[in-house]
Amino acid sequence: MTAWQTTLLGAVAGGTIFLGLPLGRVGGLSARARTFLSTLSAGILLFIFWDVVAGASEVVDDSLARARDGGSFGPLALDVTMLATGLVVGALGLAWLERAMRRRRPLAPMAGGAIAEAAAAGLDVSELAEQARRAALGLGMLIAVAIGVHNFSEGLAIGVAARSGEIALAGTLIAGFALHNATEGFGIVGPLGDTRPSWAWLGVAGLVGGGPTFLGAMLGYRISDEPLQLAFLALAAGAILFVVGELWNGAMRTASRNLVLAGIVIGFLAGYGTDLVIAYAGA
Numbered sequence: 001m002t003a004w005q006t007t008l009l010g011a012v013a014g015g016t017i018f019l020g021l022p023l024g025r026v027g028g029l030s031a032r033a034r035t036f037l038s039t040l041s042a043g044i045l046l047f048i049f050w051d052v053v054a055g056a057s058e059v060v061d062d063s064l065a066r067a068r069d070g071g072s073f074g075p076l077a078l079d080v081t082m083l084a085t086g087l088v089v090g091a092l093g094l095a096w097l098e099r100a101m102r103r104r105r106p107l108a109p110m111a112g113g114a115i116a117e118a119a120a121a122g123l124d125v126s127e128l129a130e131q132a133r134r135a136a137l138g139l140g141m142l143i144a145v146a147i148g149v150h151n152f153s154e155g156l157a158i159g160v161a162a163r164s165g166e167i168a169l170a171g172t173l174i175a176g177f178a179l180h181n182a183t184e185g186f187g188i189v190g191p192l193g194d195t196r197p198s199w200a201w202l203g204v205a206g207l208v209g210g211g212p213t214f215l216g217a218m219l220g221y222r223i224s225d226e227p228l229q230l231a232f233l234a235l236a237a238g239a240i241l242f243v244v245g246e247l248w249n250g251a252m253r254t255a256s257r258n259l260v261l262a263g264i265v266i267g268f269l270a271g272y273g274t275d276l277v278i279a280y281a282g283a
Contacts, residue, residue: 021202053237086234163221
């Protein structure tokens with residue numbers, strides 16, 4: 001498989017994220033349905049977190065096995081450091097970005113009665129509604145960033161497999177990641193609530209979330225560096241962990257615990273189901 005073929009197929013794998021994004025333009029959904037979609041996306045992201053951590057752990061376990069068999073402890077120390085640093089930077093980096101976004105605008109009031117009370121108090125309700133809209137779109141874009149970091153590591157895996165001549169593995173990865181990315185589009189628009197994004201915003205979110213698969217495949221074909229791959233896996237895990245926490249906190253304020261847990265479990269099982277399809281195809 002040539003470099004341009006690998007890059008093209010990496011773009012296809014990342015581009016399937018656009019399949020789920022148009023859901024954000026669908027109107028008429030109840031608040032309960034939108035909350036369920038938000039928790040569903042949290043479940044999908046939670047599976048991705050588990051999948052990413054499992055992949056990173058395999059790298060560390062290999063270094064540990066080599067050190068235990070008489071090898072150097074240097075690679076093990078480097079891998080553990082990269083894993084810890086990536087997790088911290090991924091989670092706290094998004095937390096810092098989210099805090100910076102909040103500082104640029106006051107927090108919007110809650111919907112419903114809170115808006116009515118704001119109107120009675122003489123506040124500009126239209127401006128408050130616009131602030132709430134920007135807050136929802138900001139959270140959606142943060143999710144796209146977290147998914148994008150994760151997809152970059154997926155692209156690296158595609159590029160490395162193709163470069164090493166493992167065509168069957170590369171093909172399986174491309175098909176599997178394309179299936180995964182199709183569900184990730186739902187993960188971006190699920191938490192938007194009743195905010196209806198523009199087509200331009202959906203396009204940017206798709207590029208942010210899916211484009212890194214293309215970039216990772218292009219880079220992975222040219223550079224094979226295990227600590228670098230581990231760093232991106234850890235960054236993805238940290239970023240996704242932060243986003244899952246945000247979605248959980250938001251959902252618990254607007255829905256029952258049972259609905260939140262049901263959405264997360266179903267989303268996790270959906271992600272796990274796609275993983276089983278990949279494993280079966282690879283077998």
